[in-house]
Amino acid sequence: KNQVEQSPQSLIILEGKNCTLQCNYTVSPFSNLRWYKQDTGRGPVSLTIMTFSENTKSNGRYTATLDADTKQSSLHITASQLSDSASYICVVTNSNSGYALNFGKGTSLLVTP
């Protein structure tokens, strides 16, 4: 069973609207959680990284939250733009294995005019 589950699988929103993507994980012990943006035909690019003690982190219009107690994270996108259309991937690192990352399947976001 995948240790990182993302929802929704896909999402369509109008340009200018906000949206929130969810990530639930069972990875333990927890080291850090990253959100990546992957444009079509490109490699993933890191948006945010959070450790156990961090509850929220922003990167421009992207704000990630982390609840380490419930093992949940969210990525909120404000005032969406057409260029936000991409796959958003949640990645959780196990602190016992510093290099092995646990990837979610991603949420495919389409922003329409």
Next chain:
Amino acid sequence: GAGVSQSPSNKVTEKGKDVELRCDPISGHTALYWYRQRLGQGLEFLIYFQGNSAPDKSGLPSDRFSAERTGESVSTLTIQRTQQEDSAVYLCASSYLPSGRSEQYFGPGTRLTVT
């Protein structure tokens, strides 16, 4: 500076043929990773190189898959006797330190199609 580069960007091959995929990491990055991304699936870890240590090959799906890295530079992923289920995007990433402690930077990937 230059990011991680991969070649070729696309590769179409016939079932049973061997293929070689190349990754040029960011200069100075000691760690290099290969991943496979099947359509609609998350990234699967394949293999990890760290400096001169023995690589972690625990993610390789079969003995048809192998990878090499010369020092802290170029890496090649070889798939022998390709099968249709090998069709996927193969992503390479590098990091200055093991990824638990530093960011991984991904290349654009090689899209492999086995016909």
